[in-house]
Amino acid sequence: MSTDARWRVGVxxxxxxxxxxxxxxxxxxxxxxxxxGRRALLWIVVVADACSDATVHRARIALGCRGAVIEGSPxxxxxxxxxxxxxxxxxxxxxxxxxxxxxxxxxxxxxALDWLKVHLDHADEGVDALAGxxxxxxxxxxxxxxxxxxxxxxxxxxxxxxxxxxxxxxxVRADAYLDVGGWSHLTVAEDHCLWHRLKARGWRxxxxxxxxxxxxxxxxxxxxxxxxxxxxxxxxAQHG
Numbered sequence: 001m002s003t004d005a006r007w008r009v010g011v012x013x014x015x016x017x018x019x020x021x022x023x024x025x026x027x028x029x030x031x032x033x034x035x036x037g038r039r040a041l042l043w044i045v046v047v048a049d050a051c052s053d054a055t056v057h058r059a060r061i062a063l064g065c066r067g068a069v070i071e072g073s074p075x076x077x078x079x080x081x082x083x084x085x086x087x088x089x090x091x092x093x094x095x096x097x098x099x100x101x102x103x104x105x106x107x108x109x110x111x112a113l114d115w116l117k118v119h120l121d122h123a124d125e126g127v128d129a130l131a132g133x134x135x136x137x138x139x140x141x142x143x144x145x146x147x148x149x150x151x152x153x154x155x156x157x158x159x160x161x162x163x164x165x166x167x168x169x170x171x172v173r174a175d176a177y178l179d180v181g182g183w184s185h186l187t188v189a190e191d192h193c194l195w196h197r198l199k200a201r202g203w204r205x206x207x208x209x210x211x212x213x214x215x216x217x218x219x220x221x222x223x224x225x226x227x228x229x230x231x232x233x234x235x236x237a238q239h240g
Contacts, residue, residue, distance in 0.1 A: 007040040007120055008100045009033070010088025010174075011067075014047045014080035014167075015107035019054040021216070022046065026062035028110040036116040043067055045087045046107070047080040055107070077167060078190030082183035089174060100174035108216040109134070109168045118211045119171040128176040128203040131195065132169035132211025133162055146217050161207045167191035169213045176203045 011029050015022055026044060033042045044067030046059040051071070059069045070087055074080045085102050092100055101123055105111055112118075115132075122130045136150055156162045170191055180197040184190055199205055 004095070005099060007038060007123065008092045008095050009040050009042050009103060009116060009120070010085070010092070010100065011042070011044045011103045011105065012047065012081055012084030012088060013044065013105055013107050014049055014077055014084065015051065015055050015059065016049045017051050017053045017055060018107035019058055021110075022055050022059045022107045023062040024110050025105065025107050026059065026067075028113075029105070029116075030066065032111050032113055032116040035113050036120055038117075038120060040116070040120065041092075043088055043091045045070060045084040045091075047072070047074070047084045047087075049074055049076075049080045074185075076185055076187045076190075078183045078186035078193070081167060081190065082185065085177065085182060089178075097174040097178060101171055102174055102177055103171040104167055104169070105213055106168040106215065109213045110137070111169075112212040112214070115169075115211060115213065118208065122206055122208065123171070123173060126204060127206045129172040129195070129198050129205050130170070130211060131162075131165045131205070131207045132171075132213065133164055133209055134166050134168055134213055134215040136217040137214045143217070150217075156209050160209050162209055163207065165191045165195045165207075166213075168215055169211055170195070171211075172198065176201075179203070 013025060029044055044063055046069045048056045048069055048071045050073040056069055056071060068087060070083055074083060081104060088102060101119060103116065103119055119130055136147065167190060176198055180201050184193045186193055
């Protein structure tokens, strides 16, 4: 086992036909790594899930030598994230799992500049897993009814905490991740499943509004039951 005490950060990005956004996603992760203020080692894994567009090609260009693209057809966010995490752990080899941070986001999402800094700040405080928040990507020209619905239903605590869990903004220390068996092979709510198992095993969890990613405001996403589906159902309930 390596005695190097630096953090090793693996960022896992599942992608299914996200040729429009994948390069931006990767570029923001790289910028967040530069900004984190640590000599942390970074490895990004894009899991291209049944892609038929230019996602793989564009991801490889953006990654260069700073990560890898895995091609396959898991057709499940949980399975894709699990493949990505396994690839990160394989890349870091014999490194201490307690010094590996598995950060997760999505290909239609871009992270804030301080995203990794916030995650590693909490990790340095002894937090084993961190759940952040999502905000709507204003650059897409978000519909007013979607913007209003988000404001009215996406509740954040005045104490800086929240109750949300998103695979697009979730970090976990590798030893905790391995202890609970990793991502489940789920097509829906794989993030909540992992979070609840971490809680049940007594790992130290924290939900923080300072960990922010910007996500697509589209109503028809790639993942069944994901953020887009949730927003669409809520709009339907309001208009029903």
